[in-house]
Amino acid sequence: MTEDEFQELKAEITAWVEGPGEEFAERIEATGVVPPDLFETLRERGYLSLAAPERLGGRGIPFSRYLELMEVFSRSHGSVRMLVHVINGTWRAMEPYATPEQLERIVKPSVAGEVLVAFTLTEATAGTGADIRTTVRREGDTYYMTGEKHLITFGVKCDYWLITARLEGTSGNEGTVEFLMPNSGLPGVEVIDDSDTMGIRGTDHAILRFQDAPVPASARLGEEGQGLEVALGGFLLPSRISVAMSCVGLAERAQQLAVEYALKRETFGKRLAERPVIQQYLAENYADIAAARALVLEAGRAYEEGRPDAAALSSASKMVAVDMIGRVTDKALQVHGGQGYWHRNAIERVYRDARAPRFEEGTNEIQKTVVARHVLTEAVAARAAASTQPTDTQEKAEDRA
Template sequence: MQTRTLADWMADVDAYVAGPAAMWAQEIEATGTVPQAVWEELNDRGYLRLTAPRDLGGYGLSFTDYLQLLERFAAMHGSMRVIVHVTNSLWRSLASKASAEQLERFVKPFIGGQLRATFTLTEPNSGSGADIKTTARREGCEYIVNGEKWMIIFSDVADYFLLFCRLEGTSGGEGTLALMVPKDTAGLEIEWMAPAMGITGTQHGHLRLVNCRVPVSNRLGEEGDGLEVAFRGFLDPSRTAIGMTCVGAAKRSLELAAEHALARVTFGQPLAKRQIIQMWLAEMATDIEAARHLVLHAARKFDAGQPITVEASMAKMFATEMLQRVTDKALQIHGGPGYFKSSEIERLYRDARMQRFEEGTSEIQKMVIARDVLDKAKAARERRNRG
């Protein structure tokens, strides 16, 4: 496989984002669909296997290096950004508990672009965690799966759904399963959900599973490993990566706002001459830089093999809320013309709102962070009491 430096990758991505990706953005917004050619082009350029290990067919970039590329990708159309982000994250879940046979059957084809899979956890009547209600019952060499999943991204193009469920009669984290469910499984019905506010062209599905028979050989890990496959392999790095996509989108919003402030003349002078505009630009730039450092701090710990659950939640929470502040100020600087769909800032503003839902809301992140704060306080109190 061709060896490239990080600088090579950066130059390549910058050129792609400014050229072909910008043209695709216009087509996606005009047609409301993401052409298959977009997937093929991103795969052919190697963008969908940047983080995967070389022995599995990827380029083996460190997480920190990859995030510096993802910051650049985040200036693309939201749907294209999601493709790059999810594909470079999901292989971890697939590979985390895969057998040697499953590495060949599922993981390597996914990394190589011959197979598409999508993360299938969220349900209409439960949260995205230990309260999943979709069940499985083992009968011989098969599981009989019943339940519902919804808001499942890439439902239109996935060959397999990496579906999380639980053995009948279990609760909490016990008895959870990670199953690779083929899209053509009998009893699996996919209903397309209404178009989203942003990320135009990305299709979400509502899955209904009625007595779906899934081979036991499609189970990743053992019975009871489902949530570990979902969270340990995917969630922490994905939350961190979302933080960097917010940095990239905010940076592009700041660039557009600054360019508009220099060009737009009112009452005989550019907007950039007005002190309030200068204050907003300064706040936006500082917000972006603070988020970038939080994200990179988590990434460096991840590369060092250290746990990052709390750091990932901090990075994700701060960066998503930062993006809302920055895009709001950027749209305000653009004024009325920025509100129309012919404006790039209008699309960025719409796309930005999704990141606050991806991989858990800010409220979920705050719960993770608060739990860590309280655990440390309890431990400190116990040490004092023992002393």
């Protein structure tokens, strides 16, 4: 794709978000359901296959440029952003580990928007990492799964769960296993619709309970012991950057609404835009958004280039962007005064949707742990390297010898 073609696509998406996208947003808020024709529209327009490589049937847009498109989609309704974000990302976890049969039957159709795959890691009693408690035991060609997952986006209506478990009797990273488990009425599986959320209305979410649920060995993705490798490196690392950019896009929408209202609303004979306190809010929002956007794009480039600091920058960008969107949407709502609290105004929906990224792909408390680990590891490595370097005195002594 040439730069001109990319800019044409970006302009097309922007026009869709500001036109039909807003109409879909109103329908979703009125009904609480994502209409089937939204999914079909996104699929037919190719918006669900932007980031995947051409060999999988995608458009092959580089990750750092795809982030620019995610920024635009995120100015729309949260459910629109969620569909585009998840479907443009799950292939990264699946492709490196998929068998040829899984590639043709699941991965490529998911890129085409014909099969929906739900990322399934989070548990109510674990921290979505090495402490997961959902277990499997193998008997011949079948694994039997027992445990519970929750907050699973698209977990109700999906075709497959991209699900992480562990072999019975294992702990830590060892023994984790990944599956492409069909959502097809398997015995021992209970799917509970848990979609009544504060924001991102319309997107379905599930609680999943398993009791000796049979999973064919052919559904395993990768080898035993690679479960967290698939989940964390394959999906979460780039997904955190994408969520961070979604914060940027939604913050831009909040700022746009605040500016429009400030230019229109008059109090005591003056427009709000003429009042210094409102100008300060808008200026602070502008700076906040610009700073977060720059860090997100840097994280995207680090991931794209395979740099060793990519994971730390991924978590750092989400930390910064999540805190930023909280500040920006709060000020944008304050600019609207009491009007902003009413459901009829778009800023009310934006304010609710802005809360979800605080827990998507791990809370900020988790992100800080990742970043701190990187900082301390780098510091220890630097000290170790310095201790092995000869001092000036040692070098002079060696020269004299």
